[in-house]
Amino acid sequence: MEEEFDPEKYDRPSVTVDIILFTIKNGDLKVLLVKRDLEPFKDMWAIPGGFVRMEESLEEAAKRELLEETNVKDVYLEQLYTFGNPKRDPRTRVITVSYFALVNSDKFKLKASTDVKDVKWFSIYELPKLAFDHQDILEYALKRLRWKLEYTTVAFSLLPERFTLTELQTIYEIIMHKQLDKRNFRKKVKALDIVKETSEYQSDVTHRPAKLYKKNTKIGEIVEIF
Amino acid sequence: MEEEFDPEKYDRPSVTVDIILFTIKNGDLKVLLVKRDLEPFKDMWAIPGGFVRMEESLEEAAKRELLEETNVKDVYLEQLYTFGNPKRDPRTRVITVSYFALVNSDKFKLKASTDVKDVKWFSIYELPKLAFDHQDILEYALKRLRWKLEYTTVAFSLLPERFTLTELQTIYEIIMHKQLDKRNFRKKVKALDIVKETSEYQSDVTHRPAKLYKKNTKIGEIVEIF
DNA sequence: CCAAAAGTGTTAGTGATACACCCATGT
DNA sequence: ACATGGGTGTATCACTAACACTTTTGG
Numbered sequence A, B: 001m002e003e004e005f006d007p008e009k010y011d012r013p014s015v016t017v018d019i020i021l022f023t024i025k026n027g028d029l030k031v032l033l034v035k036r037d038l039e040p041f042k043d044m045w046a047i048p049g050g051f052v053r054m055e056e057s058l059e060e061a062a063k064r065e066l067l068e069e070t071n072v073k074d075v076y077l078e079q080l081y082t083f084g085n086p087k088r089d090p091r092t093r094v095i096t097v098s099y100f101a102l103v104n105s106d107k108f109k110l111k112a113s114t115d116v117k118d119v120k121w122f123s124i125y126e127l128p129k130l131a132f133d134h135q136d137i138l139e140y141a142l143k144r145l146r147w148k149l150e151y152t153t154v155a156f157s158l159l160p161e162r163f164t165l166t167e168l169q170t171i172y173e174i175i176m177h178k179q180l181d182k183r184n185f186r187k188k189v190k191a192l193d194i195v196k197e198t199s200e201y202q203s204d205v206t207h208r209p210a211k212l213y214k215k216n217t218k219i220g221e222i223v224e225i226f
Numbered sequence C: 001c002c003a004a005a006a007g008t009g010t011t012a013g014t015g016a017t018a019c020a021c022c023c024a025t026g027t
Numbered sequence D: 001a002c003a004t005g006g007g008t009g010t011a012t013c014a015c016t017a018a019c020a021c022t023t024t025t026g027g
Helices: A058-070 A134-151 A154-158 A165-176 A182-192 B058-070 B134-151 B154-158 B165-176 B182-192
Strands: A014-025 A028-036 A049-051 A076-083 A094-102 A116-123 A195-201 A211-215 B014-025 B028-036 B049-051 B076-083 B094-102 B116-123 B195-201 B211-215
Touching: A014 A058, A014 A134, A014 A154, A014 A165, A028 A058, A028 A165, A049 A058, A058 A076, A058 A094, A058 A116, A076 A134, A076 B076, A094 A134, A094 A154, A134 A154, A134 A165, A154 A165, A165 A182, A165 A211, B014 B058, B014 B134, B014 B154, B014 B165, B028 B058, B028 B165, B049 B058, B058 B076, B058 B094, B058 B116, B076 B134, B094 B134, B094 B154, B134 B154, B134 B165, B154 B165, B165 B182, B165 B211
Parallel strands: A014 A094, B014 B094
Antiparallel strands: A014 A028, A014 A049, A028 A116, A076 A094, A195 A211, B014 B028, B014 B049, B028 B116, B076 B094, B195 B211
16 A cells, blocks of 8 residues: 555655666676765765656666766666665665666766766775765675576676677676686576577687677577576 | 755655565465555555655564554565656655565454555455556565575465474465475475474374474574575 | 375486587687 | 687486375374
């Protein structure tokens, strides 16, 4: 049930969306952070996000904020969790709906907006101290990312359209933070039928060029592997 | 990042919590619904819930509403999803954080509060038309319930402290909506070491009494089985 | 002794893991 | 010819699925 009385007569919390955006860059798992230009936590690094407007859905708000603050668009986006501890923002009650997103970082150029001083990719192993409860939110997002990688095909969102099987395997190794066996990895990828080979090969490499693959489009956008 | 400006200067949506409470009763999977006593959707059945107060966390709000509206407490509770389509409530913008809960229905007596006309368990196969987007929320909850059952030990929340292995298996069969093999089920339960046998037996049965088991407390509250 | 549910093992198939060598290309 | 990563198969083990009869109790 929605409620018992007229919604107008209650105090209302503020609602924000936060977006934890991951990418793979320089052989490392990175998360996008912005440097706050306003109080509270001015000059600290934080997860990008902002207020939900009255006329937009939560997902629209997440996409808009990401574009405004960081110039990033066309990402894989999914809702993560809603954090609503009354004390999480020192000023007033703020409930934040967090989203988790993945991009291939080659596809765009970062750009700080007027609201933030700076935008930067941080290795998840070298994070600065974060504003609000953003440390918790990030840890939660990382768990979800690892889970998703194992049981769905989200990994493709981190790669260009055509990729080698070694590139795909490297994504898994970086995120899972462990080595995988090449033969077993390929066997599984083929058994699941999630990639299709193309007739093209890698170029500009100083060794035997690898065959390029693309995502098998017969399986929908994001397939639950199990 | 939380935001760029003073939160006070934005219009704020209302925030509610909704609780989808499942139980097993008469060999069927049931969900708790309340009959609305107020507009909008007066006299329709809906998922119990209500406004989040400024000083309480989301989870506290969920527990409070459940107790107030239905007299139910001590449930397994977990956050499900946040629904925020701008049009989901015809009056004003309402964002709802949904929770998913499980109880053993023998443990309490239902009681309608002043805000609702009636409270009732409905079989998930015989649902009335629901208020708002509550049909969608319920479908989502059901998916999550099935998933949780397969990969965690939430099923114990639906049983009394001591139970037979057949009772446990029946929970799985009702929720998964398929028959399971008795020998394989028992083999798996034992291999996972999630139950401990007691020295007691069923009584008041007209056939060979089954041994009673209890949850193995060495595993924490809710264990991820995989 | 009959009805009802409890309890118990084996086999076959499927998927996961461990492991090492030859191949194609550029320099 | 050498260095670099690309590409491939087999054996073992663990887990899943299919399947039927005997036991214990109350009536």
